[in-house]
Amino acid sequence: MSNNDISRFEKSKQEWEETTLKKTLSARPERAEKFITTSSRPIERLYTPKSFSPDEYLEKEGFPGQYPYTRGVHATGYRGKLWTMRMFAGFGTAEETNRRFKYLLEQGQTGLSIAFDMPTLYGYDTDAPQALGEFGKCGVAISSMRDMEVLLDGLPLDQVSTSMTINSPAAVIWAMFIAVADKRGIPRKKLAGTIQNDILKEYIAQKEYIFPPKPSMRLVTDTIEFGTEHLPLWNTISISGYHIREAGSTAAQELAFTLGDGIEYVKWAIERGLDVDAFAPRLSFFFNAHNDFFEEIAKYRAARRIWAKVMREQFGAKNPRSWLMRFHTQTAGASLTAQQPENNIARVAIQALAAVLGGTQSLHTNSMDEALALPSEMAVRVALRTQQIIAHESGVANTVDPLGGSYFVEQLTDEMEAEAWDYFEKVEALGGVLPAIEAGFFQQEIADAAYRYQHEIDTRQRIVVGINEYTSDEALQIPILEMDPQGYEVQVARLNEVRRTRDNRAVKSRLADLRAAAKGNKNTMPVILDAVKEYATLQEIMDVLRDVFGEYQEQAII
């Protein structure tokens, strides 16, 4: 707009405020004095163009598939290929989860996503004393390569990509996966998938850490190095905001802390001597989709723009594949209510739509019953169908970035980006991500936001349907998943058989190799692979690393 246009615009806006708006407000005041997002961000009544120039458009938004990727990473958006519908699943024994995966593939799912149980996530075998009561509750139990063979039995590993939500023991579980593929004769170059492998957000939010930050970062860097060399289609890390958000952060904190973590991983890999353009194209991201529709969309758009700038300007990446941010999205578990669980279908649909309008590469939609228990087959099917309805019926996939140019969305995108840069500076002032973790900075920011959110609900500044408004005392009518009651015995029997039938001398020798590698600075991945192939158990391997690296204790903050 020229100066003349601007003054004409401002004059019209003022006229509107003094006439039409004033009249409306006097006839009917607004519903609240202040309107806020899920993240407590104030929202204005109306967004209008602040300015428009082709130069500014090209700098901030550009064209899809081009720097800075604000409008998406593909030139044709979803007109070329829909997002991958990837439902996260895992419970009980490897047999049960294998059956669930086959069911999901039959229902039209297009990628696999494995959830592991708590003992596996902490590197304990199913029969460890620390694992009491936890077997198969939050995912599938994997204690040795034998379990992995059962889990992946009959699944087309060379045709679908597999995502594994595993962090502290990521190297070991990934090694088991690779070992199964090796045994089946599938070339490593053809294996596509993701390991979450994002340890920083564990210290920040989800708390499934084992070792202190530095040796943990070394293991992550080992996997990045190994993947860069041997598995060109594998995403060696999924830098995750999801758990940061679930722990109670705002959308802007999720954005800033996740990208801050991403920058830290890049620094470590470069420090290792890797060329940024060799590994950066295999970095992937994982975000939450919460209730606040436009705030979420703005978050994804800002994320792509910031990452592109960071990779090109800060790290000097030359390959456009290094600049573009690809991400998975999951709808917000913490937004689901145990009360009137059917209402969660509507919440998930809104959240999933935001993820799609934000340009996600893959999506998990939560099931309506997840505030109560593990999802039943029926609930999972409805959640998957929700994605299919968005893809095929809503029409939103017909054009690229349909909300680009929305005054509101563009302004929110700018605001989110500015907040992220502010946070990067704050973290830098604390000495970087690791010192900020040790100082409890992220943890305190998140705890404060979580408390504020709960306070807003308790004081009814925020309405949650079925919680503090429109409540109902009707009894729940929802089928709950029943797990195999013999599952634990099946799993422990298999584990004991593995321990009995393997070559125990070879196991001992591989574990000694691992100890030596961990103490030195050789990449640990090849020795971990050798150990899992001899059926060393997850815990045996992790215990060696615990012994060498030590265990981390956080300073608890409330």
Next chain:
Amino acid sequence: MPERKIRVLVAKPGLDGHDRGAKVVARALRDAGMEVIYTGLRQTPEMIVESALQEDVDVVGLSILSGAHMALLPVIAQKLKEADMAHVLIVAGGIIPDEDIEKLKNAGISAVFNPGTPTQEIVNFINTHVTFD
């Protein structure tokens, strides 16, 4: 109203690291005038009972979201009793199905607060049910 501040131990038994609820509740109880000690994560039943004894608390609040509640919470209640802390009010929160709540109550857990519970409800419950040894 009680003649002294109510002392509460907020604890996370089991392996799950989901501490959002535990922290929010701990802070709400503190804001309601109670003295709150938070154990941090991955506490075994023995560690929780030891902390309850050391801190001489009136209330133990257990937060668990992993599904291992039936294996862990009754053990904690039993061990508190054995440690001469039968007067301590035990409450729990987390993703706990209705059918387990009855069993937990029989095992000595006085109340189970599911997702969506207003923090004031927890404060009120503790205020009306706490007993001082």
